[in-house]
Amino acid sequence: MKPQDAPLVTGVSVLCAVIFILLSISGYQVEAIVRAGFIPARFAMEPIAAPGFFVPFALTPLTSALLHGGILHLVFNLVVLLFIGRQLEAPLGSKAMAILLVAGAYAGAFAQYLADPQSPLPMIGASGAISALIAVFALIFSRSETQALGPIPAHWVRALWLAAAWIGVQILIGFAGGAGFGLVAIWAHVGGFLAGILLARPLLRWRFGAR
Numbered sequence: 001m002k003p004q005d006a007p008l009v010t011g012v013s014v015l016c017a018v019i020f021i022l023l024s025i026s027g028y029q030v031e032a033i034v035r036a037g038f039i040p041a042r043f044a045m046e047p048i049a050a051p052g053f054f055v056p057f058a059l060t061p062l063t064s065a066l067l068h069g070g071i072l073h074l075v076f077n078l079v080v081l082l083f084i085g086r087q088l089e090a091p092l093g094s095k096a097m098a099i100l101l102v103a104g105a106y107a108g109a110f111a112q113y114l115a116d117p118q119s120p121l122p123m124i125g126a127s128g129a130i131s132a133l134i135a136v137f138a139l140i141f142s143r144s145e146t147q148a149l150g151p152i153p154a155h156w157v158r159a160l161w162l163a164a165a166w167i168g169v170q171i172l173i174g175f176a177g178g179a180g181f182g183l184v185a186i187w188a189h190v191g192g193f194l195a196g197i198l199l200a201r202p203l204l205r206w207r208f209g210a211r
Helices: 007-026 029-036 057-065 071-092 094-115 127-141 154-176 186-208
Strands: none
Touching (some): 007 094, 071 094, 127 154
16 A cells, blocks of 8 residues: 555654654653643643643643654554554545544543543553554454454454553553553553544444445
């Protein structure tokens, strides 16, 4: 598949890489994470003036998705984003993909906020948005055989297994990078994944009509 077949996913991936390189070279990576990362505790503090420029809280679910804490974090996210995203963008179209990525980012941030609204730790990375893509991919495009689990349909079981594997790998990356279990935004993955499940069929109907 050529980059022009998936311009949005390719563009987002390039933007993430460029931002990481520029921040690493300039030495402003930590400051960017603090000022543009998603910090749940900022919701209650938003009216309070802070020194220097901070991205408005309402926009931080988007800006935080463009930031990554290390090369391993960046590379793994981009590999998954390009592998799955480019397969989805061709049939769904760039508009539907944009909705999915933005919804995943916001749903992931919202879930992380609900889990710990007082947390002062910045959440960064495109994991919430990617989790939404994984849900759509697993529900619609995966051909692997999976058995139903009680009342849970087979395609949902497949999606849940894929989500568990995705979260598990993210946890391993957190340990490899020294972050440990506590700093891996598990609820952001869950929120993004749920957004993908809810949006999969509506986006398909929007793209292809009643078929």
